[in-house]
Amino acid sequence: xxxxxxxxxxxxxxxxxxxxxxxxxxxxxxxxxxxVLFSKHQHYSADxxxxxxxxxxxxxxxxxxxxxxxLFARNGLVREVIVDPTRVFYDPNTDNHHHFYNVDTGxxxxxxxxxxxxxxxxxxxxxxxxxxxxxxxRVRGESPAS
Amino acid sequence: xxxxxxxxxxxxxxxxxxxxxxxxxxxxxxxxxxxVLFSKHQHYSADxxxxxxxxxxxxxxxxxxxxxxxLFARNGLVREVIVDPTRVFYDPNTDNHHHFYNVDTGxxxxxxxxxxxxxxxxxxxxxxxxxxxxxxxRVRGESPAS
DNA sequence: GTCAGTGCAAACCCTTTGCAGAAAG
DNA sequence: CTTTCTGCAAAGGGTTTGCACTGAC
Numbered sequence: 001x002x003x004x005x006x007x008x009x010x011x012x013x014x015x016x017x018x019x020x021x022x023x024x025x026x027x028x029x030x031x032x033x034x035x036v037l038f039s040k041h042q043h044y045s046a047d048x049x050x051x052x053x054x055x056x057x058x059x060x061x062x063x064x065x066x067x068x069x070x071l072f073a074r075n076g077l078v079r080e081v082i083v084d085p086t087r088v089f090y091d092p093n094t095d096n097h098h099h100f101y102n103v104d105t106g107x108x109x110x111x112x113x114x115x116x117x118x119x120x121x122x123x124x125x126x127x128x129x130x131x132x133x134x135x136x137x138r139v140r141g142e143s144p145a146s
Numbered sequence: 147x148x149x150x151x152x153x154x155x156x157x158x159x160x161x162x163x164x165x166x167x168x169x170x171x172x173x174x175x176x177x178x179x180x181x182v183l184f185s186k187h188q189h190y191s192a193d194x195x196x197x198x199x200x201x202x203x204x205x206x207x208x209x210x211x212x213x214x215x216x217l218f219a220r221n222g223l224v225r226e227v228i229v230d231p232t233r234v235f236y237d238p239n240t241d242n243h244h245h246f247y248n249v250d251t252g253x254x255x256x257x258x259x260x261x262x263x264x265x266x267x268x269x270x271x272x273x274x275x276x277x278x279x280x281x282x283x284r285v286r287g288e289s290p291a292s
Numbered sequence: 293g294t295c296a297g298t299g300c301a302a303a304c305c306c307t308t309t310g311c312a313g314a315a316a317g
Numbered sequence: 318c319t320t321t322c323t324g325c326a327a328a329g330g331g332t333t334t335g336c337a338c339t340g341a342c
Contacts, residue, residue, distance in 0.1 A: 135281050137267060138277040
């Protein structure tokens with residue numbers, strides 16, 4: 001009988017601690033979702049997270065995937081990337097950086113913040129404080145078959 | 147009897163010609179929508195366009211509003227601004243410029259391109275060409291009651 | 293034992309679509 | 318007259334919600 005639950009933090013450094021340090025109670029489902037998000041440097045739509053998570057035997061419901069991603073985003077564990085009106089992407093990389101978005105393929109790629117400099121920000125509207133800066137370079141064209 | 151149709155181009159310089167020059171046949175509904183878009187320097191969601199257009203006596207259906215805004219965007223008459231997963235904004239200003247987005251109020255404001263400089267673009271992914279650059283500065287805070 | 297988290301299905305809401313009638317040239 | 322556009326209502330699709338059950342501590 002090997003249908004036991006694998007130790008949550010074996011192949012990935014302390015995912016549970018990562019959640020706790022962001023004020024998130026590490027439940028089984030949240031750990032599964034976090035492991036998907038942080039196992040690769042990739043961007044995921046909620047649907048892709050759901051698919052990846054549910055490749056294993058233990059399943060997580062759609063509601064929980066959405067709720068969890070929203071929770072992670074609110075608590076700064078992941079970053080929401082809004083580039084496509086039809087779905088939100090979640091980026092496990094919360095460092096300052098920017099994005100390429102291929103409007104033909106739907107592919108989203110990181111741009112290191114050092115590769116693109118922005119001048120100082122203009123004066124913000126009265127009564128507001130900065131909450132983040134998003135730079136999206138939209139590109140077109142199929143990536144080579146490779 | 148004064149329920150005649152006002153000359154389409156009276157208070158706004160040649161809206162019809164503007165449509166034609168973008169390859170768009172100027173129908174009555176398209177003119178009404180274009181007049182709303184270009185009468186003020188504002189950003190509109192589809193719903194706001196619909197409301198504004200239908201303040202007058204002549205009504206335009208929801209389907210036509212959506213279809214028309216999509217058409218205008220495809221033909222470069224307006225710019226789609228993707229900042230909020232729940233709705234698309236349409237910007238009558240197609241010049242190079244950027245945006246503030248107030249995540250508390252949903253307000254969208256222009257940033258003149260001269261107010262924010264970007265370094266040269268990083269190398270694009272292989273096989274792709276640039277299709278546009280969006281810079282969004284997200285801010286937080288109610289604007290003063292004023 | 294208590295409170296927070298989860299799952300299911302239904303509800304939501306913006307947007308798109310199919311198709312018959314109306315308008316443009 | 319022919320083709321394109323418009324309107325209505327229904328369908329679509331990602332996301333959220335209500336509520337009973339489960340799990341965490």
